[in-house]
């Protein structure tokens with residue numbers, strides 16, 4: 111499997127890839143530059159940090175925005191008119207911002223927060239069903255990757271500094287989680303677990319920040335199945351796309367790398383693609 115650069119965008123913190131099956135387009139964000147991309151094109155420049163987004167069937171986007179001054183909200187964004195409407199506001203510390211999030215298979219939006227200093231455990235994970243926000247849990251340091259098993263009965267979650275992937279029973283009817291346990295432990299030498307997605311076999315594809323790779327794991331056994339090298343040190347997230355849903359799209363970041371590492375990994379901040387033998391789970395939309 112050969113990883114290829116598809117967008118040489120040099121993002122500061124490329125993240126949050128979602129695949130639109132309808133338009134066969136990859137949407138993704140640069141959190142720190144407050145930008146939304148469709149493919150290689152910037153389609154929105156915001157004035158707040160954007161932690162993640164979801165597609166909506168009506169063509170608008172659900173975005174998780176933080177102004178770095180105490181306001182963290184879920185906002186509907188109409189890209190063409192730049193019209194924004196606030197759907198929900200979280201009571202969050204002024205030093206927190208939204209980080210990774212995505213929709214569950216029933217169309218709820220789950221999004222987590224983190225302290226901007228990346229070390230205080232003041233983050234939380236929220237679930238939004240279109241009417242009300244439920245705080246699933248707090249005490250998170252860097253709320254990151256999340257995904258579901260193919261039968262939608264298990265929810266997987268990453269708080270990056272723990273280097274663990276947690277599994278929960280997931281009640282798709284209510285959005286409640288239960289029975290937390292550790293599914294995977296990531297060795298220090300591999301990197302930090304960041305964004306994640308799942309395939310139809312039930313395996314997890316996890317971006318390893320600082321590890322220049324995407325890894326494939328069996329969450330039933332906790333075993334590492336495959337390593338895909340990426341020519342960017344800080345691989346941040348991944349999502350399946352393409353006509354046959356077998357292409358893995360990978361985001362990356364340049365932030366905090368230093369001159370030497372940027373010279374070694376000049377494509378950092380780009381978006382990469384690799385063909386796999388797996389079929390990915392679809393990107394769920396906010397309904």
Ligand code: CA
Pocket residue numbers: 125209210254255304305346347
């Ligand atoms: Ca992330």
